[in-house]
Amino acid sequence: MIKNKSVNAWIEEMKALVKPDNVVVIDGSEELYEKLRAEACSTGEMIKLNEETLPGCYLHRTAVNDVARVEDRTFICAKTKEAAGPTNNWMDPQEAYKMLYDIAKDSYKGRTMYVIPYSMGPVGSEFSKIGIELTDSIYVVLNMAIMTRVGNDVLDALGDSEDWIKGLHCRCEIDESKRYICHFPEDNTIISVNSGYGGNVLLGKKCFALRIASFLGKNEGWMAEHMLILGLENPKGEVKYIAAAFPSACGKTNLAMLIPPEKYRKQGYKVWCVGDDIAWMRIGEDGRLWAINPENGFFGVAPGTNDKSNPNALASTRKNTIFTNVAHDLDTNEVWWEGLNDNPPTNALNWRGEEWDYKKYDKADKVGTSGAHPNSRFTAPAENCPCISSEFNSGKGVPISAIVFGGRRAKAAPLVYQSRDWDHGVFVGAVMASETTAAATGKVGVVRHDPMAMRPFCGYHMAEYFQHWLDMGDKLGDKAPKIFNVNWFRLDDEGNFMWPGFGDNMRVLNWILDRCEGKVDAKETAIGYVPNAGDIDIEGLDDVNADILAELLNVDKDVWTAEAKDIEEFFASTFGDKLPAELAESLNTLKAKLN
Ligand code: GTP
Ligand code: SPV
Ligand code: MN
Numbered sequence: 001m002i003k004n005k006s007v008n009a010w011i012e013e014m015k016a017l018v019k020p021d022n023v024v025v026i027d028g029s030e031e032l033y034e035k036l037r038a039e040a041c042s043t044g045e046m047i048k049l050n051e052e053t054l055p056g057c058y059l060h061r062t063a064v065n066d067v068a069r070v071e072d073r074t075f076i077c078a079k080t081k082e083a084a085g086p087t088n089n090w091m092d093p094q095e096a097y098k099m100l101y102d103i104a105k106d107s108y109k110g111r112t113m114y115v116i117p118y119s120m121g122p123v124g125s126e127f128s129k130i131g132i133e134l135t136d137s138i139y140v141v142l143n144m145a146i147m148t149r150v151g152n153d154v155l156d157a158l159g160d161s162e163d164w165i166k167g168l169h170c171r172c173e174i175d176e177s178k179r180y181i182c183h184f185p186e187d188n189t190i191i192s193v194n195s196g197y198g199g200n201v202l203l204g205k206k207c208f209a210l211r212i213a214s215f216l217g218k219n220e221g222w223m224a225e226h227m228l229i230l231g232l233e234n235p236k237g238e239v240k241y242i243a244a245a246f247p248s249a250c251g252k253t254n255l256a257m258l259i260p261p262e263k264y265r266k267q268g269y270k271v272w273c274v275g276d277d278i279a280w281m282r283i284g285e286d287g288r289l290w291a292i293n294p295e296n297g298f299f300g301v302a303p304g305t306n307d308k309s310n311p312n313a314l315a316s317t318r319k320n321t322i323f324t325n326v327a328h329d330l331d332t333n334e335v336w337w338e339g340l341n342d343n344p345p346t347n348a349l350n351w352r353g354e355e356w357d358y359k360k361y362d363k364a365d366k367v368g369t370s371g372a373h374p375n376s377r378f379t380a381p382a383e384n385c386p387c388i389s390s391e392f393n394s395g396k397g398v399p400i401s402a403i404v405f406g407g408r409r410a411k412a413a414p415l416v417y418q419s420r421d422w423d424h425g426v427f428v429g430a431v432m433a434s435e436t437t438a439a440a441t442g443k444v445g446v447v448r449h450d451p452m453a454m455r456p457f458c459g460y461h462m463a464e465y466f467q468h469w470l471d472m473g474d475k476l477g478d479k480a481p482k483i484f485n486v487n488w489f490r491l492d493d494e495g496n497f498m499w500p501g502f503g504d505n506m507r508v509l510n511w512i513l514d515r516c517e518g519k520v521d522a523k524e525t526a527i528g529y530v531p532n533a534g535d536i537d538i539e540g541l542d543d544v545n546a547d548i549l550a551e552l553l554n555v556d557k558d559v560w561t562a563e564a565k566d567i568e569e570f571f572a573s574t575f576g577d578k579l580p581a582e583l584a585e586s587l588n589t590l591k592a593k594l595n
Contacts, residue, residue: 028151
């Protein structure tokens, strides 16, 4: 059925290893998907939800020990440890293959091998890249069918080419102690064993589109980034595009689908979503930076999504969506999660599939007592999104005016600031830090350095990645996007968010675009340009007055002196003398300006 020789040869090799009972090539047809859905429902792997209120929607529960990315079990198996760099786990490729093949051996016995030909990016676009994922999970097939472009036309576009990414996924026994997510950047290969959760097994996403693609991008002169892409349309109908990198569960999906405050809507402002998680960016013929979203759907955080915080995301999940690890309302056969509304179901199963009493919910023990897991997710087709950009399927991408970094910082980072220039912007991205979230296993709420929100996703030495950013800036010259940093998560002394966030983040995006167009002045501080009082519109905000805004924009000398010390320690202990000189210089400038 598959004509490509290199693909066939690899499938034969993998069949001999994992020994499936049979092989099914995913052709992209609705008939085949329908058959697989029916099979998954018959085995209990998926539950069909209320066809009237949630047509085409399903619920899936992963194993209780398998609910998030496993960063400590994720490896970059480059030839040398040095090539993987200080921020990645490393394993020798030969040792890794041997270990993984021992685990994978015979693991498809009694199971079917599904062959998923998929394209990251519109099929046939110059920007796009093709992968083949082998999996023994129908859940993975059906998720990949939403998240990527899958089927025969991908094989047609591939033709005889040997330029494609291998991905082997084996569920095995979902044994945590043998769970490994391994990347072989020099072989264009990904192997994932003993997991069935999203980012560990939907190999087109973090594994390919970030870890492998970042390595390809460095070698080929482009960028693969953990960024949303949005278009902001002004009342004149002009659309300007912004790409923003925030760590996992720090607001990318929400910002990408933002609905402007009423006052702005009335004037004619609109936000269009191009992507909510990953951007591939190249320099176009005009010398500007152009971006595509390589994905075809949203694998979004469910908790907190509601018709006020993110109506567009909620609307995207009302049909043909797969829900993972949310609560199941047995009365209505619908789904529920914390923050959806104030009416938790009274006859429901929690994310583990146990009878659940919402009255026992304890905020301090979300994993133990909540209906939905804090990292429960929806997999929704991008085409469902009411604000999907008309450029979403454009093979050419969209031109980026501004790059925005951001994270969860209770104190240090102000609401928004602008870097002095591109190189300083690379520093601003490199010194990002954020509180950890439920998107990865491990402790939640600990501040860690997460440069460019790429710490878990950069497929090579991060100091070289910084250098690649600097090199891209040299090539872009005066056509480079302007670089900013935002923080929606600043807390007051009582621990409340000081900024309303969500739709009101539009007020900050407006300042950012005004800066890009040279329409507004700013105040120079030690860390960069901060808005002048009065240039962030707070009209109509109940909880933000001029004093609170001043506090939100304040760059505290003591806090930043401590921050500079912490950055210095991070740079020295992590990168040593591999740190590009431009970043060391920016740090010196920061220290000098603080004095
Ligand atoms: P990944 O899919 O893991 O990469 O996450 P993401 O970056 O797309 O994050 P998402 O938009 O799903 O938001 C994660 C959490 O942050 C949700 O609980 C949101 O409610 C919350 N959040 C998003 N935007 C804001 C904001 O502007 N202010 C506040 N306070 N919370 C926000
Ligand atoms: C993230 O953790 O950044 C996600 C979800 O987008 S996952 O696909 O699991 O990586
Ligand atoms: Mn993400």
